[in-house]
Amino acid sequence: MWDLTGKTALVTGSGSGMGQGMAKQLALQGAHVIVNDLFVDKAEHSAQGLRAQGLSASTRVFDVTDPAAVRASIAEAEAEFDGIDIMVCNVGNAGAEHMEQAHFKDSLPENWTKFIDVNLYGVMHCTHAVLPGMCERGWGRVISISSGAGRTGLNIGVSIYGAAKAGSINLMRHISQEVAAHGVTCNAIALGLMNTVPEEFAAPVIKSIPCGRLGTPEDAGNMVGFLAAKESEWITGQLFCVDGGSAPY
């Protein structure tokens, strides 16, 4: 069950954080995982960690906001592995920059671009590069890692980030309709507060999470592994909240 033997998965930003948990879960299910990151040392370290556990992993270093680099690197990987079957668009936050928080009225337009670039354009570039091959082969999984900030309003100074994350959720919904007949599913995951956020930010918020703890890379990985599975072929165009019960519908 959930076996991904013979499949190749590309997880962006899996050199650290949540992406590492997603990469590990997909590799545990039998997929070959391509670890992407902006930084070669992070990518190599993460892939090496998987290989040390007997799992199958390689690396591709590129910036998800650079369309030419995304296209070139994905084309190379497709040639090497006979296609990419599972695309996890995980890079987000403010990319490699510090996640500054500011109310919209106090924000500077020149600071908006980085949020849109990584959280929306990055998803678009990677998805656009893998979809033709997936459709041609008649099988594919696209999973976009969004956030609770992309589905609800929050008073924590993340409106531009939230707007980009909302865009990525609706992007998946639309694309899912276009490619469903080709055996390709497109879904989004809205993560809640995860254990990579700074302690001072997390501490006052933990008590408001019904499950009583922050999310982990394993929590994120488990949902990715489920959506990537062959058994999930009838699930598409959906948003799944992985947030310890923070956002009940």
Ligand SMILES: NC(=O)c1ccc[n+]([C@@H]2O[C@H](COP(=O)([O-])OP(=O)(O)OC[C@H]3O[C@@H](n4cnc5c(N)ncnc54)[C@H](O)[C@@H]3O)[C@@H](O)[C@H]2O)c1
């Ligand atoms: N951490 C949280 O609490 C939280 C909450 C909700 C949603 N999310 C979302 O989950 C995803 C993962 O979050 P995280 O906190 O693990 O990520 P992170 O900020 O720790 O970054 C993960 C990796 O992405 C790499 N990276 C940054 N910019 C890149 C680029 N342009 N191209 C390629 N690689 C790049 C970084 O080097 C890093 O290794 C993001 O989309 C984030 O928005 C996180």
